Amino acid sequence: MVGIVGYGAYIPRQRIKLEEIAAVWGADAAAFKRGLMLYEKSVPSPDQDTITMSVEAARWALARAGVDPKSIGAVYIGSESHPYAVKPSGTVVAEAIGATPDCHCADFEFACKAGSEAMFVGLSLVKAGEMDYVLAVGGDTSQGAPGDALEYSASAGSAAFIMGREKLLAECLHTYSFMTDTPDFWRREYEFYPRHGGRFTGEPAYFKHVQSASREIMSRAGLTPKDINYAVFHQPNGKFPRNVGRMLGFKDEQMETGWLSPWLGNTYSGASPMGLTAILDVAKPGELILMCSYGSGAGSDAFIWKATERLVEVREKAPFTRPQLDENKVYLTYGQYAKCRGKIVKAD
Amino acid sequence: MRDVAVIGIGIQKWGELWDRSLRDLWVEAAQNAINDAGVDHIDTMYVGAMSPGLFVGQEHLSSLCADYLGVTPVAATRVESACCSGGMAMRSGFIEVASGMADIALVSGVEKMTDVDGGGATFALATAADGDYEVYNGVTFPGLYAMMAQDYMHRFGLTREELAAVPVKSHANGALNPHAQFQHPTTVEGVVNSVMVADPLTIMDCSPITDGAAAAILCPLEMAKDFAKGRPIIKVSGVGAATDTIALHSRKDFSTLNATVVAARRAYDMAGVGPDDIDFAEVHDCFSIAEVITSEDIGFFEKGTGGKAAAAGETALNGKRPVNTSGGLKSKGHPVGATGVGQIHELVTQLRGDAGERQLKTAKRGLAQNMGGSGGSAVVHILEVV
Amino acid sequence: MASVPGYWRERAQRLRYEGNKCESCDEVYFPPRRSCGIKCDEELKPHTLSTTGKVLTYTVIRVAPTQFVDEAPYAVAICEMDGGGRITAQLVDCPFENIKIGMPVRIEFRLIQKDGHHGILMYGYKVVPV
Numbered sequence: 001m002v003g004i005v006g007y008g009a010y011i012p013r014q015r016i017k018l019e020e021i022a023a024v025w026g027a028d029a030a031a032f033k034r035g036l037m038l039y040e041k042s043v044p045s046p047d048q049d050t051i052t053m054s055v056e057a058a059r060w061a062l063a064r065a066g067v068d069p070k071s072i073g074a075v076y077i078g079s080e081s082h083p084y085a086v087k088p089s090g091t092v093v094a095e096a097i098g099a100t101p102d103c104h105c106a107d108f109e110f111a112c113k114a115g116s117e118a119m120f121v122g123l124s125l126v127k128a129g130e131m132d133y134v135l136a137v138g139g140d141t142s143q144g145a146p147g148d149a150l151e152y153s154a155s156a157g158s159a160a161f162i163m164g165r166e167k168l169l170a171e172c173l174h175t176y177s178f179m180t181d182t183p184d185f186w187r188r189e190y191e192f193y194p195r196h197g198g199r200f201t202g203e204p205a206y207f208k209h210v211q212s213a214s215r216e217i218m219s220r221a222g223l224t225p226k227d228i229n230y231a232v233f234h235q236p237n238g239k240f241p242r243n244v245g246r247m248l249g250f251k252d253e254q255m256e257t258g259w260l261s262p263w264l265g266n267t268y269s270g271a272s273p274m275g276l277t278a279i280l281d282v283a284k285p286g287e288l289i290l291m292c293s294y295g296s297g298a299g300s301d302a303f304i305w306k307a308t309e310r311l312v313e314v315r316e317k318a319p320f321t322r323p324q325l326d327e328n329k330v331y332l333t334y335g336q337y338a339k340c341r342g343k344i345v346k347a348d
Numbered sequence: 349m350r351d352v353a354v355i356g357i358g359i360q361k362w363g364e365l366w367d368r369s370l371r372d373l374w375v376e377a378a379q380n381a382i383n384d385a386g387v388d389h390i391d392t393m394y395v396g397a398m399s400p401g402l403f404v405g406q407e408h409l410s411s412l413c414a415d416y417l418g419v420t421p422v423a424a425t426r427v428e429s430a431c432c433s434g435g436m437a438m439r440s441g442f443i444e445v446a447s448g449m450a451d452i453a454l455v456s457g458v459e460k461m462t463d464v465d466g467g468g469a470t471f472a473l474a475t476a477a478d479g480d481y482e483v484y485n486g487v488t489f490p491g492l493y494a495m496m497a498q499d500y501m502h503r504f505g506l507t508r509e510e511l512a513a514v515p516v517k518s519h520a521n522g523a524l525n526p527h528a529q530f531q532h533p534t535t536v537e538g539v540v541n542s543v544m545v546a547d548p549l550t551i552m553d554c555s556p557i558t559d560g561a562a563a564a565i566l567c568p569l570e571m572a573k574d575f576a577k578g579r580p581i582i583k584v585s586g587v588g589a590a591t592d593t594i595a596l597h598s599r600k601d602f603s604t605l606n607a608t609v610v611a612a613r614r615a616y617d618m619a620g621v622g623p624d625d626i627d628f629a630e631v632h633d634c635f636s637i638a639e640v641i642t643s644e645d646i647g648f649f650e651k652g653t654g655g656k657a658a659a660a661g662e663t664a665l666n667g668k669r670p671v672n673t674s675g676g677l678k679s680k681g682h683p684v685g686a687t688g689v690g691q692i693h694e695l696v697t698q699l700r701g702d703a704g705e706r707q708l709k710t711a712k713r714g715l716a717q718n719m720g721g722s723g724g725s726a727v728v729h730i731l732e733v734v
Numbered sequence: 735m736a737s738v739p740g741y742w743r744e745r746a747q748r749l750r751y752e753g754n755k756c757e758s759c760d761e762v763y764f765p766p767r768r769s770c771g772i773k774c775d776e777e778l779k780p781h782t783l784s785t786t787g788k789v790l791t792y793t794v795i796r797v798a799p800t801q802f803v804d805e806a807p808y809a810v811a812i813c814e815m816d817g818g819g820r821i822t823a824q825l826v827d828c829p830f831e832n833i834k835i836g837m838p839v840r841i842e843f844r845l846i847q848k849d850g851h852h853g854i855l856m857y858g859y860k861v862v863p864v
Contacts, residue, residue, distance in 0.1 A: 013827050046805060047826065047844040051857065055843040083845075083855055092857060096749040096843060330827070339804075346804060467800035474799060480744055481765065482822045485846060485858065486795060486802045487810045494793035495812055502791075502835050547794040547830075597812040597820040602791055 002127045003168040003305065004161050005067060006314070008060025009277040010053045010139075011157045011264065011324040014043040016337045018152055024334045025147045032152055037238025041155035041265025042325075043337055044141045050079040051089045053158035053270075054137045055096045060318035061135065061160040062097060064169065069098035072162065073131025075105045076122060078114030078138045078269045080187070080194075082107050093137065104131075111185060112234055113295025114138060115159065115269035120301050122163040123172050134163045140268035145193035146343050153237050155265025159273035159321075169311035170280060170289070172303060174221045178213035179299030186296065196296075202240070205298050210234060210244045213300035214292045221304055225249040228304075229287040232258030232275030234294035236266045257282055258291075264325055269295075276305070278321040283307040349446045352584045353572035354731060355565050356385025357693045362560035362681035363529040370404050370460035371416045373561040377686075378417050378456055381563035386575050390565070391450035393417075393424045396437030396457035397685035398720075402472035404460050413456070423450075428685075430476035430720030431634060433457060435589075435688025435727035438564065442587055442729075445566045456563035457686035469557050473684070476721035478595040490554055492596050492722040493635035494546035499602040500637060501548065504652035508548055510659035512539035514636040515552050515678050517664050522675025524665075524706035527693075529558050529681030539636075553636040558681030562689035564696070569734070582699050585713075586621070586730030588614025596722045603652075605638075605723035608645040612717065615728040616647075621713065623647030626730070628670040628698060628708055629715040630691035633677050639663075642717050643671050646728065665706055673698060673706050688718035688727065695731045736849035741856050748858040751841065753819050755781035762818030785841040786864065787815035794830050801847050813839055813861055824860040838864040 017040045022029035033039060044053070054077055062069060075094040082089045090105040108114040108121075115138010122134030139158025144150030163172075184205035187194040197205075210233050218224060225231070231250045233241040238261050245255045258275030267274055272293045279289050289305040338344045358380025365373065374395070382390070393414065401407045410424035427437040434457025441455035461469055474483045477492060500506060516536055522528035539552040572581045590610035593599055599606070616622055629646060633639035644654040648669045649662075657663060663671035674680045674694035677687060695714040697703045703711075713732035719725060744765070746752040753764030758776035764783055770776070789811045798806035809825040811833070825833060826844070839861040846858040 045826070047824075047846070047860065049845055049855075051855075052843045052845055059843075092749070095745055096857075098750055328827075467803075470799050478822075480740075481747075483799075484856075485810070485821075485823050485860075486798065486805070486808060487822050488795055488797070488799060490797065491793050491795045491810050495791040495810070498793060498835065499791040543796075544794075545797045547796070549793075595822065597790075597822045602812070 001168065001171050002123050002163060002165050003171040005133060005164040005167050005169065006061040006065025006162040007160065007277050007280055008057045008064065008318050009157065009159045009274050009321040009324065010056040012042050012044045012048050012053070013328050013330050014045055014332055014340070015040045015329045016043050016332045016334070020334050021152055035239065036152065037242065037262050038152050038265065039262050041153060042157055043332055043340055044156040046340055048156065049083045049141050050077065050081050050139050050158065051083055051092045053139045053156065054089065054093050054160060057139065057158040057160035058093055058097050058135055058137060061162050063318045064314045065162040066314070067133055067162065070102070072099040072133045072135050073103060074122065074125055074134040075099055075103055076108055076118035076134065076136050078108040078118040079140050080109055080111055080114060080268055081140045081142060099135065110299065111296035112236070112268045112271060113293040113299060113301055115273045116293035116301035119161055119163070119273065119303070120175055120177065123175065126163050126165055132164060136161050136163060138269040138273040140270055142266060142268045143193050148193070150194065150196065153266040155267050157264060157267035157270045157274050159270050159277045161273070167310060168308050169314055170305040170307050173306055174217050174304040176213055176217035176220060176302045177299060178209055178216065182298035184296045184298055201296070205296065206236070206240055206294050207244055207247070209298050209300040210292050210294050211247060213302040214248050214290060217302040217304060218290070223304070225254070227288065228254065228290050230257055230279045230283060231255050231290040232272050232279060233292050235259065235261035235271045235275060238262035260325060274321060280307070280311060281315060281320040281322065283311060285309045285312060350448060351569035352442050352445045352566050353569045354582045354584060354692065354696050355567050355572050355575040356381045356387065357696045358384055358563040359527050359690060359693045360560065361527050362558050362683060364462050365559040366462065368559065370400060370406060370458060371412060373460060373559060374413050374456065374458040375416050377561035377563040378454060381454065381565050385565035386577065387452050387565055390419060390422055390452045390454045392441070392444050393422060393454040394427050394437040394440045394456065395424065396427045396433035396688060398428060398430050398433050398459060399472045399475060400460065402475065404463050429725045431632065431684045432688050432718040432720040432725055432727050433685040434562065434690065435716065435718030435729065438689055438692055438729060439587055439589055439727050441566050442584055445568060451567055451571065453566040454563060455566060455689060456561065457689040458561035459683035459685040460559050461557045461683060462559050482595050488546060490546040490549055490635065493637055494549045495596065496602050496641065497548055497637040500641065503603060504655070506655035508540055509536055510655050511636050511640065512536040513659040514633065514639045515539050517658065518633065518672055518676040518678040521665060521673050521706055522679025524704065525675050525680060528675040528679050529556060530679045549635055549637070555634045555677035555682035558683040560681055560683035560686045560690070562686045562693050564689055564692050579700050580733040582696055582731050583734045584729060585732045586615035586619030588612060588618065589727040590614065591725050592723055594721065594724045603641060605641055605645050605719065605726065607723055607726035608642050608717055608719055608728070611726040611728040612646040615730050619730045621730065625713060626715045627710050627713050628673055629717065630672055630674060630694050631717045632687070632719045633672055634682060639671060639676065646715060646717055665708065670708055673703065673708060688716070691716035691718055692729065699731060699733050736847065736853050736856065738854055741854065751783035751785070751859060753781050753783055754778040755818065764819040764821060781819070783819045783821070784816040787813045787839055789825070789833065789835055789837045789839055790814050791835060792825060792833050809833055811861060821859065826860050827862045832863070840864050
C-alpha cells in the first residue's frame with residue numbers, strides 16, 4: 001500500500017474582499033458573490049511566491065511525516081506560477097528542506113492540476129519501489145488580469161504531501177486520470193496573464209472532466225457517493241465544485257470541509273490539494289476521501305484516500321489549514337493589492 | 349617609544365561641496381595643516397578614507413594624494429576602518445613617529461560623498477556592516493543604531509524627547525563653528541517631528557552626507573617647541589584602539605559599544621589618567637543614540653545615565669562634561685573618512701584656545717572617540733597641553 | 735549588486751540556517767565559523783538554528799536601500815533563536831504597533847531580494863509572530 005506520510009499547507013495572511021475589486025471595475029459585487037460564490041481571496045506579499053509557500057508547506061509536511069529529509073528521493077512542484085520560466089522551483093525547495101543531493105527533481109505544469117500530477121507521479125514512484133519517499137507540492141501565486149473575471153478568484157496557497165509506503169496517515173486506494181485536448185484556458189509563452197474561453201470553461205471543460213474522472217474512479221473502486229465521507233474537487237470558484245459534486249450525487253455536507261474557495265479564492269495547482277489538507281485535519285481513521293483535480297487543457301486526476309490511525313497521532317504537529325484561512329488576516333485595499341501583485345509598478 | 353605632539357591642523361568648511369573633488373578637498377586640508385605647523389617637508393603620510401572607490405570610483409589614494417600635494421616620493425599609506433578610517437590614520441602616524449621611523453608625519457582623512465545619489469551613498473556606507481548577514485536582509489545603518497536606541501530606551505527608560513537633546517546641543521555648538529556643515533540651531537520639537545528614518549530615529553538624529561577633509565601634522569614632542577610659535581604644545585598622551593563583532597546581532601549588549609570601552613581604557617592607561625581628568629570630548633555621534641552610548645563608554649557617565657545627562661545640559665558647552673563642542677558629526681558633518689581627524693582638529697583648536705565663541709573655559713586635556721560601522725572598530729586619542 | 739556565486743555560496747545558511755557550535759563554550763555561530771577564536775581549542779560541531787526564537791530589539795526601516803525601496807516601510811529585528819544563535823531579519827506579517835521586545839517569532843522562508851526584472855531571485859529567512 002502507498003499513500004500520504006505527511007502533509008502541510010501554507011496560506012499567505014493577506015486578503016482582499018471581492019467588493020474591493022468590484023468597486024474598481026464598476027462590477028456588481030452582489031451578483032458576483034451569488035454567481036461565483038466568492039467572498040474574498042488570499043494575496044501573496046511581494047516576498048512570497050510558489051517557492052516560498054512550497055517550502056513552508058513542505059516543512060509542515062516533514063514535521064508530520066517525521067522522516068529524514070535525506071530519505072526523500074524526489075521533489076516535484078506543480079504550479080503554473082513557477083517564479084522562473086527556466087530554472088526549477090524544486091531545486092530551491094529541495095535545498096531548503098535538506099533533500100539534496102540524492103534526489104530526483106522536476107517542476108510540473110498542467111494549468112491547475114500540476115499539483116495533483118506531482119502527487120500522482122510521487123505515488124507511482126514509491127509504489128514502484130524506486131524510492132522510499134517523494135515530496136509532491138501543488139501551489140500557485142495565481143495571476144488574473146486587471147478587470148478580468150479571474151481577478152476575483154486568482155489567489156495564493158500551497159499544499160505539500162510526502163508520499164511513501166510505510167507510516168501512512170492516508171492510504172491511496174485508487175487513482176484515475178481523465179484527459180482530452182480541450183483549450184478552455186491558457187497562457188502563451190512570454191504573456192503575463194492567462195486567457196480563457198469564458199463559458200466554454202464550464203460544461204465541456206471543467207464539468208465534463210471532473211465528472212468523468214470522479215465517476216470512473218468510483219466505478220473502479222466499487223463505491224458510490226454515499227460510501228465516501230468527504231469529497232473535494234478543483235475549486236476555481238465557490239460554485240463549480242459545489243455544482244459538480246451535486247451532479248455526482250454528493251451532499252453539501254460531504255463537500256463542506258474541503259470547500260475553501262469562497263474565502264481562499266482559486267489557488268490553481270493548490271486548489272484541490274489544499275482542500276485535501278483541510279479534510280485530513282479532521283478526518284477519522286477509516287474514513288474515505290474522494291479528491292478530483294482539474295487542469296485546463298484539459299484533464300482531471302482523481303484519488304480515493306482512506307485515513308489511518310496515524311493521521312490522528314501526527315496531525316497536531318503542524319498548523320491546520322482552516323485556521324490559516326480564518327485567522328490573522330490582513331485586508332488590503334485595491335491599491336495595495338495592485339502594488340503587491342505587480343499590477344502597478346513604480347517608475348525606474 | 350618617543351612622545352608625540354600635534355603641531356599643525358588643517359580643515360575647510362564641510363558640507364555639500366559640489367565644485368570640489370576629492371583631491372581638491374584633501375590637498376586643501378593638508379596644505380592648511382602644513383602651513384599651520386610651519387614644516388618644510390613631511391617624512392610620511394597617512395590618508396584615512398572609507399570608500400572612495402564606491403563614492404567617486406577612486407582608490408590608491410596614497411599615490412593620488414602624495415602626487416597632488418607635490419610630495420612624491422614620500423611614503424604614503426591609505427588607512428581604512430570604515431568611519432574611523434581617519435582616527436586610525438592618526439594612530440598609524442602616531443606609531444610611526446613614536447617608533448622613530450619618521451619625524452614629521454602628515455595624518456589625514458577625506459571623503460567625497462555627494463557624487464553619488466542617496467541610494468549610492470547608502471550602499472557604500474552599508475559596506476561597513478555585515479554584508480551577507482545584515483545588509484542582505486534589508487537593514488541600514490540608521491536601522492542598526494535605531495535597534496541600539498530601542499534596546500537602550502527599553503532598558504533605561506530614556507524618552508524620545510530626552511534623546512532629542514543630543515542633536516539640539518550639537519546644532520547649538522555647530523552654529524558657533526565656522527567649519528560646520530549646519531550652522532543653525534534646532535529644537536526638541538524640530539528633532540522629534542522631522543521625518544522618521546528608522547524608528548525611533550528621525551532624520552535629525554542622523555549625521556548628514558558630507559564632503560570634507562581634515563589633516564594634522566605630528567612630530568616627536570622634543571621637536572614640537574621648534575614649531576610652537578608661542579602656541580601651547582599639545583602632546584598625544586593616550587592612544588587606544590579596539591575591535592568588536594562586525595554584526596550588531598553578535599554582541600551580548602546592544603547598549604554598550606565594547607570596542608569604545610576597551611579603546612578608551614587603553615588610551616587612559618597610556619595617558620595615566622581617567623575620565624575625570626578629561627575636560628571635554630569629541631565622540632562619534634553618527635546618530636544621537638551613539639553619542640549617548642559612547643559618552644558612557646568613555647567613562648563620562650554611568651551606563652544608562654548618558655541620555656538623561658545630555659537632556660540635563662551636562663554635555664553642553666557650559667556643562668560639567670562638554671561633548672562635541674564642534675557640533676559633532678550631526679552638525680559639523682560626517683565625511684566618513686575625515687571625521688576622526690576632524691575630531692583631532694577640534695581638540696587642538698580648543699586646547700590652543702582658538703575656538704572662538706565655542707571656546708571652553710577649561711580645556712587642558714581632551715579626548716576624541718571615533719568608530720567604524722556599528723562600533724566594530726574604535727579608536728580613542730587623548731591630547732593634552734604640556 | 736547581486737552576485738550569483740555569492741548568493742549560492744551561502745545557501746546552507748540562507749535556506750537551511752546551518753551554523754555551528756563550540757563544544758567547549760557552547761557558543762552558537764551563525765554563519766558557521768572555522769574556529770571559536772584562540773580561547774577555545776575544541777572542534778566546532780554543526781548546529782542548525784531553531785526556527786523559533788524571540789525579538790531582542792527591532793526597528794522600522796522607513797528610508798530603505800535601493801533594492802528594498804518597494805517594501806518600505808518594513809520592520810527589522812535582531813532575534814535570539816531557541817537553543818542559541820542570533821539573526822538580523824525582517825519581521826513581517828505583523829502590524830508595527832504590535833512589535834515588542836521579547837515577543838516570540840518563527841522563521842518563515844521568503845524572497846529577500848530580486849536582481850531587477852531579469853536577474854536571480856534570492857531567498858532566505860524572515861521572521862513572523864508566533
